[in-house]
Amino acid sequence: MACCVLQITGLIFGGVGMVGTLATTVMPQWRVSAYIDGNIVVFETIWEGLWMACISQLGIRLQCKFYDSVLALPPPLEVFRALMCIAVVLSIISFLMAIVGVKYTQRTKEDTRGISIFILAAGVAFLLTGVLVLIPVSWTGGSIIHDFYDPKVPMPLKRELGAALYLGWVSTVLLIAAGAMYCSF
Numbered sequence: 001m002a003c004c005v006l007q008i009t010g011l012i013f014g015g016v017g018m019v020g021t022l023a024t025t026v027m028p029q030w031r032v033s034a035y036i037d038g039n040i041v042v043f044e045t046i047w048e049g050l051w052m053a054c055i056s057q058l059g060i061r062l063q064c065k066f067y068d069s070v071l072a073l074p075p076p077l078e079v080f081r082a083l084m085c086i087a088v089v090l091s092i093i094s095f096l097m098a099i100v101g102v103k104y105t106q107r108t109k110e111d112t113r114g115i116s117i118f119i120l121a122a123g124v125a126f127l128l129t130g131v132l133v134l135i136p137v138s139w140t141g142g143s144i145i146h147d148f149y150d151p152k153v154p155m156p157l158k159r160e161l162g163a164a165l166y167l168g169w170v171s172t173v174l175l176i177a178a179g180a181m182y183c184s185f
Contacts, residue, residue, distance in 0.1 A: 023171075
């Protein structure tokens with residue numbers, strides 16, 4: 001019975017982590033404009049993501065624009081895009097493998113070796129997905145923090161951590177927890 005509860009909990013964690021990975025990939029709030037001076041009246045908020053940049057004016061009007069050229073992007077952003085796309089695909093595959101593994105664990109008790117290999121593969125895929133999400137999210141967070149405290153970076157170019165980064169970290173924890181649950185069988 002505890003085995004079934006652990007499998008269902010891992011499936012829920014993996015499903016929420018998969019949705020969080022997809023949301024983190026498409027959200028434009030990776031880098032958010034920071035306003036440090038208290039005397040500035042703020043009318044615009046700038047969001048920068050993997051795929052687009054958005055400007056919110058007074059929270060009423062939102063204008064988003066996809067990046068013009070793939071060749072003009074900085075190399076880390078290209079790598080982060082690739083890692084996050086691979087993570088989305090791998091999270092979907094691992095979630096489907098976990099569903100099939102849990103389904104057949106409930107149905108049959110004869111071929112436990114084949115099912116346990118299937119569950120183990122889903123666990124390893126969840127762990128790998130968690131690592132793939134952690135790399136770009138943490139790297140971006142570290143560069144934002146570094147630039148924020150760097151006196152050489154002008155005030156208008158300073159950014160803060162966006163909501164997508166926090167969602168990416170939560171998704172990473174859930175994916176790694178799901179992977180650990182499935183690998184423990």
